[in-house]
Amino acid sequence: MATMQEVADRAGVSIATVSFLLNDTKPVAAATRARIEQAMADLGYRRNVVARALASRRTHIIAMAYPALEHKFGTSTAEFFTSAAEAAREDDYHLVLWPVGNDGVELRELLGQGLVDGVVLMEVQLDDARVGVLRETGTPFAMIGRTTELEGLTHVDIDFDTTVADAVQHLYDLGHRRLVLVSGDLDDPRFHAYGPWVRIGDAYRRIAAEHGLEIVVVECSDTTRAGHEAAAQILRDHARTTAVLVMNEFAALGVTAGLQRLGRDIPGDLSVLPLLMVPETAAMSNPELTIMRTPGPELGRLGTQSLIRHLEGADPLPPQLVPARLLPGESVGPPR
């Protein structure tokens, strides 16, 4: 396989001149161009011209990599996605969605096609195989989420610490002293290193301890049915609970409906406060849920803008953490 240096040597030009021609970054005199292209032809370099043109070609398309088989694509996700697509459009980019798995295999295949200028990474694991793929392929990227090792990585994320602190404080101020966190199911191998679940669990343990509260965590996968089971478990094993924080959206609807099916009034008997939810989902419940509102619109936009600034060589945006904010509904009240 011929190298660019060999082409340059054979054509009697500098490697920079070959690069200018290949990448169309500076005009090259016709005679020089002919010499270089002859050298490329002699050395069988033609396919590389195409490959390099492809590689250097700015498509103005960015992909949001979303592991759709591992993670539910619900209303919250749609907010991240549509706000990212809008932000891209405003800067004359197209955003497309790649439903590629967490293992990075399909991501690598798609990146090999040279179709996009960069990638916004969603549903980030603490140690994410996709980050390795993006680095190895030299693909610019921004994370909505955080790996444990963040050095030099463009990212925005939810401020889980502030979100959990505000939620616990709100319940505490109302008089609640017996809380349960319905967390994600960290035993599920797809999620054992999923950033939001780990960070919310850690934050809850720390903050509950700071308030002198007993720490009770019920693991629960993100389905309404699992939520029903978590509700039964709370009433059976933690009967004096007065308020339930729920990490996941579908689980929160299930916990609410499950507690009601078992005869409990919300918020009369128990308060329910989802930690990451959108108003549309909150309105599905009866009573409408009081929620910590997921900052999807802000983060979809910030993540995309961070990537585009990176692509265009602008000063990077600083990493930003945005908390979910309390949005009152009817599912939280003082304890009985």
Next chain:
Amino acid sequence: MATMQEVADRAGVSIATVSFLLNDTKPVAAATRARIEQAMADLGYRRNVVARALASRRTHIIAMAYPALEHKFGTSTAEFFTSAAEAAREDDYHLVLWPVGNDGVELRELLGQGLVDGVVLMEVQLDDARVGVLRETGTPFAMIGRTTELEGLTHVDIDFDTTVADAVQHLYDLGHRRLVLVSGDLDDPRFHAYGPWVRIGDAYRRIAAEHGLEIVVVECSDTTRAGHEAAAQILRDHARTTAVLVMNEFAALGVTAGLQRLGRDIPGDLSVLPLLMVPETAAMSNPELTIMRTPGPELGRLGTQSLIRHLEGADPLPPQLVPARLLPGESVGPPR
């Protein structure tokens, strides 16, 4: 701008030989290749090499065009998308999601980049601007949905007639004679020609008339809040209603919660039967909803396979209509 014929003339070869080289479809002798590339260099044809290599290149990527700003991307949509992505993977294709609008403008821009081999069209309008764009650009496509004019178009869709007939029959057999259809809001200009809403409304009017039932339709956009209002309207204007069919998913959750907030027991006072819903959403309600289950997994798969057969020149799959099937829950019973 030099043509391929001019390159062939200058190099003293046939246009076919130039094409073989450009598209990499047959080996070309090194000396001939050098002559052609010299001719291309002399004539300034280089960029075209890239353009044509791009144009002829099969990417094995197909796009699902989903108007994410006009249509909610909910759990039902996610089923179509993930089943389509799985079907594509099984045939060694990648499926990506393009959140492009119904007007076809952004679709045209993306198609111009030559990034995908074909398109699966979602949320089809009766007269869909995107179909024109796909035809003009010569892009292979399959529809999940139907335009009014279907001649020669690859498509699969929900069998709305059977879905509505089965739903009405089920309620009729239980003894219900006073039904309301909560339909989509056809006054909304984004949806006045949206196939599913128009077809379900038409089917309902015909089938209700066949059963000798009064035809009552309440228009309602697809949000839980609009569903709350529709519930109030039903109780105010159609007080003797015993069963409610609801077209849209979020509206159905809103109607259910709305009726309950106004003191009605479901199914004691009124039965609620959503016409297109997935079990996960049905389980969000309390009681869990009896639903007509959207055939998203089948249609996502069939639509994608239809496109891939088209791309690979296999015999086309016949157009298929798949009905939503009754999935019992706890929201439908006999009238009081």
